[in-house]
Amino acid sequence: MKRIIGGALAASVLLLGACTTAPTTPPARPSAWAAPEAIVAPSSFSGVHGLAIDKQGRLLAGSVVGNAIWEVDRQSGATRVMIPAMEGQADDIAVGPRGELAWTNYLMGMLRMRDSDTAPIRVVAKDLPGLNSLDFDRQSGKLYASQVFLGDALWEIDPAGQKPPRLIKKDMGGFNGFEVGPDGMLYGPLWFKGQVVKIDPANGAMTVIADGFKIPAAANLDGKGNLWVVDARSGELVRVELASGRKTVVRQLKPSLDNLAIAPDGTIYVSNMADNSVEAFDPDTGTLRTLTSGKLAVPAGLKIDGNDLFVADVFGFRQVDASTGAVRDIFRMQRDPDLEYPFSVGLSSTHFALASWFTGTVQLVDRKSLKTTAVIHGLKAPYDAMPMPDGSVIYAEIATGSITRASGPKFEHKEVIASGLGGPVQITLGKDGALYVTEAAGKLTRIPLDASAPLRAVAEGLALPEGVAQTPWGSFIVAESAARRLVEIDLATGTRRIVAEGLPIGLEGGPGMPPPYVPTGVAVGKDGTIYMTADRNNALLRIRPQR
Known part of the structure; x- marks a missing residue:
């Protein structure tokens, strides 16, 4: 020295x-x-990000820094680690048509899957730094994933892990927490452009649905013609009418929002990375309930x-x-x-x-x-x-x-x-x-x-x-x-x-x-x-x- x-x-x-x-x-x-x-x-997690409701009705939450997937009780808010470190590192989580589970290892640049709770975990894609969001087409079983921050691309991933990923589109502006609609289109936000868009996975054609967001982090469909969006910077939970693009701020939450998931009963679950929190919002009554959080x-x-x-x-x-x-x-x-x-x-x-x-x-x-x-x-x-x-x-x-x-x-x-x-x-x-x-x-x-x-x-x-x-x-x-x-x-x-x-x-x-x-x-x-x-x-x- x-x-x-x-x-x-x-x-x-x-x-x-x-x-x-x-x-x-x-x-x-x-x-x-x-x-x-x-x-x-x-508190639970170490920063909380992607959310999903699986076939058993369990609310799952991913943590990148904490390298784990957690289960959050939808009534009591009690938490437990479901998939521990290091395989459990998850920026986003998706549930397939047969109940299979897939998630993105953001820092590792991998996408992992398992077919059931007792099935082995397998890597189906790798060498994709910043692999961030993903979702299944529940009709066809196709799997899509995006790179954000450490890359800017959208891919189709072979769930069997036998074929190399297919590039759909590059340089979109950060296609973050997206969802595949019943029409096979991909709906999600562009983090760096303040927009929510629709992308055709067949050819990469992209259509702007609404803009004027500060940092839209994730978007989910409710099956009623609406796209629900969380804005990370403003802390707003926004409803977007797909037909018109009209935006309505439904609830003001804290900034640092990261993701959301909509349960079959319509409840919207929202994650906040700065508070290790998961909140449950009832769009019919306007009731907001904190399931778990930390200072x-x-x-x-x-x-x-x-x-x-x-x-x-x-x-x-x-x-x-x-x-x-x-x-x-x-x-x-x-x-x-x-x-x-x-x-x-x-x-x-x-x-x-x-x-x-x-x-x-x-x-x-x-x-x-x-x-x-x-x-x-x-x-x-x-x-x-x-x-x-x-x-x-x-x-x-x-x-x-x-x-x-x-x-x-x-x-x-x-x-x-x-x-x-x-x-x-x-x-x-x-x-x-x-x-x-x-x-x-x-x-x-x-x-x-x-x-x-x-x-x-x-x-x-x-x-x-x-x-x-x-x-x-x-x-x-x-x-x-x-x-x-x-x-x-x-x-x-x-x-x-x-x-x-x-x-x-x-x-x-x-x-x-x-x-x-x-x-x-x-x-x-x-x-x-x-x-x-x-x-x-x-x-x-x-x-x-x-x-």
């Missing part, structure tokens, strides 16, 4: 240290820790400032009251177009820095106005970022094993602080002015930013360390996600003690995903209370010190 330090960086670090100096008399090191308590309750979607990186906890929530950016657990939206996916699936958050007195390894970006947000001031693009899987008082930003890239400072106009000037790291995951600034970083390879490493000493491994042999934060008395709390525990590390002696174990952390990412996947966030309050995110059940936990 090596590091390169600039004088301006050292000065900014000293300034930041002065701004965050701990109280003169810090609390004493506790003799023990209380059991973890949830200040934000757990957080996929909680990851975490920072604390006074009584405020800031959570990078993948499908949102949230502020949580550390005392009450009350959650407030700062950003929501789709409602706020600048948001790019944040996995970590850093903060200074003036800015937030939201890092997304998935999109390769660091987003800088003014804390007062909550306006995005800059987005740094083209990074190699940035797992954490820290805004500095001089306007620069430090970020850790797991794909390059480096930590870099970006500054100047459009952050074009790049200065490598350290390289050769074994997968830098999370960073924090110590009370001594040094940078501390967890390395996926199993280390907590100290990086002096004033060039006073070489890099030094503070701790080794950790089990996939992720979140890190310093206590008021000087030790460090580290989340070992592979061991599902928190440990306290004494800098002076190198000794460790377990803070809590058996924790719901360490969500697995599946093929092609980096090992840390969703980083466990750790923060420590001024009184020594530890806060942490739990990516296996979407809770936010609090662990109080005992003295």
Whole structure:
């Protein structure tokens, strides 16, 4: 490993240290820790997307980040995993004419099927990145699927998996959650064009039915001459008359809507990725009922400032009251177009820095106005970022094993602080002015930013360390996600003690995903209370010190 330090960086670090100096008399090191308590309750899924009603009348819901298909009880809202990770990763779900089930593995670029609950799962299409929506023609048994975001194409898929996919149409504008009508036509939205359209699968001919949507995410037919559409940005549930194209906003819901399914009794089920929610709407009475929901979607990186906890929530950016657990939206996916699936958050007195390894970006947000001031693009899987008082930003890239400072106009000037790291995951600034970083390879490493000493491994042999934060008395709390525990590390002696174990952390990412996947966030309050995110059940936990 090596590091390169600039004088301006050292000065900014000293300034930041002065701004965050701990109280003169810090609390004493506790003799023990209380059991973890949830200040934000757990929820199902990890972002919820495609919905379907199968032949048995079961409501099925897919999760991409959570890599699973869930069953949701249509009366009680109780949930259970029906098809677990990794095969269960589903952006959309479709039910065939004989009750067969098909779903899209969005991140894997695959389409999987099974003919019954007891039949084996098989891959019928692959090498289609961004495979998103799908549906069967219930008359002919033909299967269609679309690529969105990581591609823009519509395909006919052989359910037997014997023939290669047939390209129907390309460059449509994001043909998202669609449905095959009884006439054999495909009805669905164009995400990037604000339209709902009809496509003839025989020749790709496309007809616009209605436009003027903000981000139409999915559309389903009700068998009564209407197409029901959910708008991800506006949060509207819209009825479109097929004959005239007339639109009626029937219900205002929250933004970040993703998909819908219409049951035989007419009930419309709607999913919301930012709230892990599934709601049931009765179009005859106008009654809306929440079956299941959560305050957080996929909680990851975490920072604390006074009584405020800031959570990078993948499908949102949230502020949580550390005392009450009350959650407030700062950003929501789709409602706020600048948001790019944040996995970590850093903060200074003036800015937030939201890092997304998935999109390769660091987003800088003014804390007062909550306006995005800059987005740094083209990074190699940035797992954490820290805004500095001089306007620069430090970020850790797991794909390059480096930590870099970006500054100047459009952050074009790049200065490598350290390289050769074994997968830098999370960073924090110590009370001594040094940078501390967890390395996926199993280390907590100290990086002096004033060039006073070489890099030094503070701790080794950790089990996939992720979140890190310093206590008021000087030790460090580290989340070992592979061991599902928190440990306290004494800098002076190198000794460790377990803070809590058996924790719901360490969500697995599946093929092609980096090992840390969703980083466990750790923060420590001024009184020594530890806060942490739990990516296996979407809770936010609090662990109080005992003295």
